[in-house]
Amino acid sequence: MKPSILGGGLLALGLALSASMAFGHGDVQPQPVDTAGLAPLGEGWKDENPYRGDVKAIAIGDSGFNQNCARCHGLQVISGGLAPDLRYLPVGKEGDEYFVERVRHGAIINGMTKMPAFEGVLTQEALWAIRTYIESKHEE
Numbered sequence: 001m002k003p004s005i006l007g008g009g010l011l012a013l014g015l016a017l018s019a020s021m022a023f024g025h026g027d028v029q030p031q032p033v034d035t036a037g038l039a040p041l042g043e044g045w046k047d048e049n050p051y052r053g054d055v056k057a058i059a060i061g062d063s064g065f066n067q068n069c070a071r072c073h074g075l076q077v078i079s080g081g082l083a084p085d086l087r088y089l090p091v092g093k094e095g096d097e098y099f100v101e102r103v104r105h106g107a108i109i110n111g112m113t114k115m116p117a118f119e120g121v122l123t124q125e126a127l128w129a130i131r132t133y134i135e136s137k138h139e140e
């Protein structure tokens with residue numbers, strides 16, 4: 001029997017799609033974020049982003065976001081609808097306070113974990129770097 005060209009093509013397409021979907025949703029396990037080069041922040045949580053506008057923090061936050069947040073909030077902070085589109089999070093201190101509250105404690109709604117808590121999983125430095133990246137993508 002001749003091998004089916006169509007079958008082979010569909011199989012290849014399927015493999016390409018599953019590979020890109022795995023990438024599109026990022027890694028499921030929390031991924032450590034290397035924050036070398038950022039000023040250490042100590043124990044207590046800041047209520048305002050200490051790295052705002054810092055290009056190094058934006059670069060670190062870009063990779064931290066894509067590994068830990070993008071599977072729900074979308075690559076490049078463009079939500080596919082699974083979770084809020086963080087481009088519209090308020091800028092400045094108002095958004096910072098809201099951000100920190102949410103990422104530390106996650107979102108548990110009617111007993112279901114919609115978003116995991118990141119306190120103790122990612123460092124304060126990593127989370128503020130992610131906030132810096134998100135703010136760099138802000139839209140009105």
Ligand code: HEC
Nearest residue numbers: 068069072082083084098099102103107114115116118130
């Ligand atoms: C498992 C999916 C998931 C992951 C992973 C996730 N989130 Fe969320 N996040 C959600 C959902 C769902 C909500 C909305 C919860 C609600 O309805 O209040 C949310 C809400 C938020 C909010 C509040 C947005 C708003 O407009 O109310 C912020 C800020 C946020 N997430 C940041 C992050 C960051 C930063 C990361 C990565 C460190 C992250 N999230 C990882 C699912 C996720």
